[in-house]
Each structure stands twice: as C-alpha cells, then as structure tokens.
Amino acid sequence: MRLLPLVAALPLASGQLNKWAQKAGLKYYGSATDTPGFRERQPYAAAYAKYDAIFANNDEFGQTTPTNGQKWMFIEPEPGVFNFTEGDVVADLAKQQGKLLRCHALVWHSQLAPWVENTTWTPEELKAVIKRHIFGVASYYKGRCYAWDVVNEALDEDGTYRKSVFYKVLGEEYLKLAFQWAAEADPTAKLYYNDYGIERPASNKTAGAKRLVKMILDAGVRVDGVGMQAHLHADNHPTMADHMNTMQQYAALGVSELAFTELDVRIKTPGVNDTKLAWQADSYAAVAEACVRVPQCVGITIWDFYDPFSWIPAVFPDNHAAGLWFEDFTKHPAYDAIINVFKKFDNRKEIGDKPKPADDCKEGKGKDAKGKARRRSWRY
Numbered sequence: 001m002r003l004l005p006l007v008a009a010l011p012l013a014s015g016q017l018n019k020w021a022q023k024a025g026l027k028y029y030g031s032a033t034d035t036p037g038f039r040e041r042q043p044y045a046a047a048y049a050k051y052d053a054i055f056a057n058n059d060e061f062g063q064t065t066p067t068n069g070q071k072w073m074f075i076e077p078e079p080g081v082f083n084f085t086e087g088d089v090v091a092d093l094a095k096q097q098g099k100l101l102r103c104h105a106l107v108w109h110s111q112l113a114p115w116v117e118n119t120t121w122t123p124e125e126l127k128a129v130i131k132r133h134i135f136g137v138a139s140y141y142k143g144r145c146y147a148w149d150v151v152n153e154a155l156d157e158d159g160t161y162r163k164s165v166f167y168k169v170l171g172e173e174y175l176k177l178a179f180q181w182a183a184e185a186d187p188t189a190k191l192y193y194n195d196y197g198i199e200r201p202a203s204n205k206t207a208g209a210k211r212l213v214k215m216i217l218d219a220g221v222r223v224d225g226v227g228m229q230a231h232l233h234a235d236n237h238p239t240m241a242d243h244m245n246t247m248q249q250y251a252a253l254g255v256s257e258l259a260f261t262e263l264d265v266r267i268k269t270p271g272v273n274d275t276k277l278a279w280q281a282d283s284y285a286a287v288a289e290a291c292v293r294v295p296q297c298v299g300i301t302i303w304d305f306y307d308p309f310s311w312i313p314a315v316f317p318d319n320h321a322a323g324l325w326f327e328d329f330t331k332h333p334a335y336d337a338i339i340n341v342f343k344k345f346d347n348r349k350e351i352g353d354k355p356k357p358a359d360d361c362k363e364g365k366g367k368d369a370k371g372k373a374r375r376r377s378w379r380y
C-alpha cells in the first residue's frame with residue numbers, strides 16, 4: 001500500500017493564522033506575494049515548493065496582495081499599452097486558491113512608469129493619463145478585487161502632500177479624481193487610501209491622512225477604507241492602545257473599513273535573540289488584538305511571510321527578519337503570539353458578514369451608511 005500520496009494530500013496541520021483570525025471575527029489574515037522569479041532573493045528558487053505550500057493553505061492565509069505586479073511600471077509601461085501578465089499571476093493564484101484579493105496600487109509616485117514622470121504635462125493631459133490608467137486597470141480587474149489601494153503614499157513624512165508629479169501638476173484634485181474614477185471603474189471594490197507611518201495616534205502623518213481622507217469625503221467622493229501599511233520596528237512599535245486610538249480616529253471620519261495592509265516588523269542586525277524576537281512578537285500581537293477589538297478593522301496582510309522574500313534587508317541593510325518564517329522555514333515566536341491573541345477571542349464574535357442580532361449592537365452604531373448591519377457588534 002502506498003501511503004505517501006494520501007498523506008501529502010492532507011491539509012497542513014500547521015496552517016492557522018487565517019483560521020483563528022476568522023474565528024475571532026476578522027475577514028482574513030493574508031500575505032502579499034510576488035511573481036516567482038521576482039521574489040526578493042532569486043537564488044532562493046529552491047525554497048519555492050515549501051513557500052508555495054504554506055502560501056496555498058487557506059487556513060494560514062485567506063487573502064493575498066500582489067507585491068509588485070499591478071504597479072504602473074509593469075501594467076502600463078508605455079502610454080496606453082497595458083500588460084497584465086505580472087498582475088495576473090497573483091490575481092489568478094488568488095482565484096484558484098479561493099483567497100480574497102487586495103489589489104495594489106493604482107496611483108503611486110514610486111514604481112511609476114518612467115514616461116509618466118519624464119513628460120511635462122498640462123493639468124488636462126495628466127488628468128486624462130490618470131483616468132486612462134485607472135479605467136484600464138480597475139475595469140480589467142473589475143469584480144475580482146475585494147479592495148483597491150487607489151492612492152498610495154500621497155503624504156510626506158511630515159504629513160504634508162508629497163510633491164509627486166501628480167501633486168505638482170494637479171494639486172489635491174488628483175486625489176478626488178482618482179477615487180471618483182476608481183468608483184466608476186469598479187463599483188463593488190472597497191476603495192482605500194494606503195500609506196505607511198500612519199499607525200500612531202498623534203503623529204503629523206496620521207493627521208495628514210485624516211485631512212486627506214476627510215477632504216475627499218467632503219467632496220462627496222467615496223473612500224471606503226484607510227490602509228495602514230504598518231512597516232514596524234521591533235524595538236519601537238505602537239502599542240495595542242496606540243493602534244486602537246488611531247483606528248478610532250479614522251473610523252470617526254466615516255470610513256467603513258480599516259486594514260493593516262503591509263505588516264512586517266523589522267529587527268536590527270546583527271542576528272536575532274530572544275529579546276528582539278519578544279519585542280517583535282509583542283508588535284505583531286498588538287496589531288492582531290487591535291484589529292479584533294476595532295469593529296471596522298477587517299483584516300491583516302503581512303508583506304510576505306518568508307524572511308528571504310522580504311523587501312527589508314534590500315532597502316534597510318541593518319534590519320532583517322521582519323516576517324513570520326525564518327529562512328529555514330521555522331516560525332518566529334510572533335506566530336504563536338498572534339494565534340494566542342486570536343484564540344482569546346474565539347467565538348466571542350460572529351464570523352464574516354453575519355452579525356448576531358442579539359449582540360450589544362446599538363441602534364445606528366452597528367450599521368453602515370446604507371443601513372446594512374456591520375460585520376461585528378461587540379463593544380469594548
């Protein structure tokens with residue numbers, strides 16, 4: 001009798017992040033992933049089979065985001081010439097595996113096609129360029145994206161507008177137009193403003209993100225969510241209370257969703273030790289618990305789970321080990337810390353979009369703008 005294929009066909013017993021996140025009331029725990037061959041350290045092709053098996057397990061990751069493939073430089077490399085090859089790799093994977101897909105990113109100053117930056121535009125010309133891009137991309141993926149990061153990183157470190165080509169030519173009008181066109185191109189996708197460094201309650205950049213989102217909403221344009229990238233530092237990270245306070249400020253603007261969209265927690269070199277890993281575990285756990293406790297927070301995406309495929313060491317060479325799986329595929333202590341947070345909340349909240357009417361949901365408060373009951377109604 002050949003037992004091996006049968007054993008191999010069984011689901012991995014270790015896959016738990018998404019399973020426990022959903023039991024605690026979140027929509028998903030997910031991981032971004034890149035196109036094979038593009039992954040940060042290509043010599044690691046030998047690790048792909050193990051990596052892919054972990055990624056494929058929906059009990060581990062119920063959602064994904066293409067790390068690079070949907071960015072402007074790949075998807076519209078020449079004016080009006082669209083190439084969906086890279087974006088489709090991860091979008092197709094999500095479909096095959098039944099994962100939610102967050103789409104990333106329509107308007108961003110970085111990884112922009114050089115022709116956008118190298119041309120001197122009139123305002124009307126640049127508006128037409130942005131419109132063509134958003135309609136070209138968001139219409140192509142229409143119905144497949146749970147959410148779109150419509151505008152990414154429009155703020156400078158001090159919370160003022162980043163002086164991108166979009167801002168220099170169009171001022172803040174481009175923000176309103178981008179959300180308006182995304183809403184027209186894919187009416188069912190949740191539309192997010194996404195940025196890094198907007199996780200702390202009293203920072204200038206958090207204030208800037210609030211101003212930006214309020215400005216768009218005040219113009220009568222739909223913004224559904226704020227995406228907190230959360231590229232965090234193990235030795236100086238926001239507490240759970242910080243995350244909750246910040247999210248409550250965004251929710252007060254009237255957005256219906258919040259998400260941690262690119263979570264990783266970098267550790268300073270050299271090496272790792274128990275202290276650094278404990279700080280990192282605290283940071284990952286703080287994000288998990290804050291997301292469970294704030295009703296609008298729908299889920300958490302880590303910006304790749306396997307350390308060799310993380311962007312951190314390439315950009316910050318004195319930092320590393322920001323993910324949840326070490327190079328040898330053993331897990332960081334943060335993994336169990338996250339699971340333990342979710343286990344505390346097991347069965348305390350309804351799962352997915354099915355609120356229990358009996359919960360302590362106050363009239364009006366548990367409903368969104370359309371009067372639809374929100375996902376969760378537990379109050380703290």
Ligand code: G3I
Pocket residue numbers: 034037038039040042067068110111152196229262311
């Ligand atoms: O295209 C080449 C490919 O041909 C080559 O084989 C490969 C191997 O080195 O490199 C590829 O280019 C890389 C590109 O990602 C695509 O994989 C670049 O070197 C690399 O610098 C680039 O980095 C990406 C970075 O955005 C660029 O800013 C990271 O993978 C990606 O994780 C990162 O993601 C951003 C989010 O989109 C927005 N928020 C910040 C976050 C981190 O920077």
